[in-house]
Amino acid sequence: MIDLNALRTQAADILETGEVGAVIGWRRGSRGMAAEPVAIVAPEEAASLVWDPTCFHNLALYLVEERKKPAQRQVHGGKPIAIVAKGCDARAVTVLLQENHFGRDDVYVIGVSCEGTGVLDERKLAQVLPGVEPDGAAFDGDNFVFATSEGERRVPAREAMMDRCLECRNAHPKLNNVVFGEETPRDFDAPFAALKRFEQRPAAERWQFWQRQFERCIRCFACRSVCPMCYCDECVVDSINLVVTPETTAAEKADRVRWIERSASRADNIGYHMTRALHLAGRCVDCGECERVCPVNIPLRLLNNKMEREAREAFGYEPGASIDLPALVASFRDDDPGQFIR
């Protein structure tokens, strides 16, 4: 069990001593029991930090945002930023470091171990406790404990955890300056379990499945917005890839390469999602946030997991494992598979 007070004290201390300029963590939110991301700059504010099963957000996203706003950095006096990070979040920070998004000294990782559980899947909870809208959630050993109007409800974490947590291999943040919680053995699903089941389905069925999924995408780009790895200023699906000046002719505008249209048509949705999966190959840390925020429940993890598993099995590459690794597609081995080439 993580001692929340110890975590708060740590946050307050590093703000007090000026070791960091801000701490990104979670606080009680305004949407039911769910926590929300917060950046605090004063030691007193540390008392508002929380750690509970609703801390599902991958806060590494805000490190990226931070870096994009130089004005904000001045507020924090150019000091390092601290981030409260679960296992998956810490892997995301590792990838950002690998990609030189900032230096190791610019970030202070306050690791929190998910120990023997993980974070809550609100969709699953709605099945397990139908009609109940809890006011609060807490960890308790192998269980989640919900505060409801009818008293405490205890649910085995396994039944209400995110799928990604069930398959998680590093629930204990490896990259950290300080870490709270133990590295506990976990006994849930094998990694890539859902992926393996899906792959066994015949090709025609797989296509039917993805076609149905992609037809439903409304291209809200929530999946892209929430992903710490989707940090490009210009995305291939945006129409801003051409600098338009008063001198730009209509012909130039028309000739601009449009790889993928923004419209939510099936072909363009497939183009978007395949491109995204490929751009995330070797970078996606399986935090599962894209899947969580998708308003139409598209199983995006399955796509990213596929790339992750291929990276692992074909190239021995594990995203977020080490700061010193080169990027997956910027490196190669002499014995990379090539049997498919004629």
Place this chain on the structure above:
Amino acid sequence: MSEQTPYEPRIVAFLCKWCSSAGSDLAGVSRIQYPANATPITVACSGGVSPQYILSALRKGADGVLVSGCHIGDCHYMEGNMHARRKLYLVKELLEFAGVEPERFRMSWVSAAEGAKFAQVVRDFVEDLRPLGPQDKLNAERP
């Protein structure tokens, strides 16, 4: 496609400037007969073929996409084809995973001296694509 014209697969072929494109030239000057289904696009290096090119060709109605470069060890830029091999392996896997026929994407190594091999690669590709019929999965213009 009218009823009289039999279906002919359309292939977009990304050929590296140094080897495969020269190989296709050799096939031409040697007057080797091979099907005219492939539209060649010369690229500097197979390593420069972005997955985007492949997806885009399929989106615009290609029935198959070929990427061809120099043999391993012969890349003009030393290691471009090593990068291509890794990157495009992922594209191949992803397409197959989504249920797209794996035959629709193909890679080959063809040197500047291998005109006959180039012709054979195209011949085989056309024969493998023909039974699949038009590619309508990723095609934006499908009926």
